[in-house]
Amino acid sequence: MTTAKRDTYTPETLLSVAVQVFNERGYDGTSMEHLSKAAGISKSSIYHHVSGKEELLRRAVSRALDGLFAILDEEHARVGRPVDRLEHVVRRMVEVLIGELPYVTLLLRVRGNTATERWALERRRDFDHRVAELLKAAAADGDVRGDVEVRLATRLVFGMINSIVEWYRPDPRGAGEREVSEAVVRLVFAGLKQG
């Protein structure tokens, strides 16, 4: 609180604007001109805050990845029966995904054209493997079905969870979040069939 800042951009506030535009137009489809219009400052001014377009992407996907990996450090993800730890991770993934929606959205659309994008893809794979091991342990306990391969099931469950970014739009009262995470947990573990 030593400095009384001017009412201006910081790398963080600029990032939130940039991520929104990236998600609307796609990273490749977004020019620095688009960003400057959306931020209300000139194109060259953006370079006062960040080193360039790719740094904005790196900051965004880092934030998303940090949020996801933090789940694995939570107590309920580390101790207990694997099937219960898996349920906790699934539920928390939905919550993080919704809480950091624009950043995770951008992360999930990265294709691998640049070094930054390939680094993001690698960290995503790491996370996937960690969850796959959890599912494998739950299968070894006989708590989840054994007639679907672990790797395949992991991918399909991730697919369902990650697809949330394609349609979820924030609810000002934050009401829909619990409904979504509950629906995902029910469908993943019990399926559509009448229980």
Added chain:
Amino acid sequence: MTTAKRDTYTPETLLSVAVQVFNERGYDGTSMEHLSKAAGISKSSIYHHVSGKEELLRRAVSRALDGLFAILDEEHARVGRPVDRLEHVVRRMVEVLIGELPYVTLLLRVRGNTATERWALERRRDFDHRVAELLKAAAADGDVRGDVEVRLATRLVFGMINSIVEWYRPDPRGAGEREVSEAVVRLVFAGLKQG
């Protein structure tokens, strides 16, 4: 068979090359230079076969959409109990998605920057609504759980199915296809829990 064609490009063969590159680099991330390198002809020669970059996109997503809509016209999708028709549509969606993998992949990544992309998004929404009505009818019959909203369940199921394009790679023997469609049907209707 009246014409013995020269060994050269047609709009269709050129399309298959273009779609592959689009999926690797993203549509916006792909330049006509990239396409010419991949196709082995000069940039200007591409314009002898198609009107431009956007026509390639339009042809690709049209092929994907035609494949999906054709499912709804099949007999098992039109007659019978809604829950059985739903299972058939789910299974066939996986098959079409795998059979037309690169085209459906491109369709699912369209963002809406151009008129062609917005048209594709609109047709996708139409298809989604058709399937949502099927699930609604199955819920009215009491054949699928009623504690998850129909619209929400539809989106999550579509998310799981559509995510296949993110990791499935064609098996020369076509072996994995049945395993995937079976796994999807099991997870969607019965869930992960040991049955």
Added chain:
DNA sequence: CCTTGTCCCGACCGATCGTTCGGTTACTCT
């Protein structure tokens, strides 16, 4: 007052974008 540093700007850079054009090659048909 003047200096210092933050924040921002218009003008401009070389490179690349999707597309066009005039012309050449190579095959088909008569």
Added chain:
DNA sequence: AGAGTAACCGAACGATCGGTCGGGACAAGG
């Protein structure tokens, strides 16, 4: 052989790309 044409090419178009540069406006500290 000669005409016609589908397939192709190199060069260049105006526009836009991500990024650079020198300098102006403005607040804080002396």
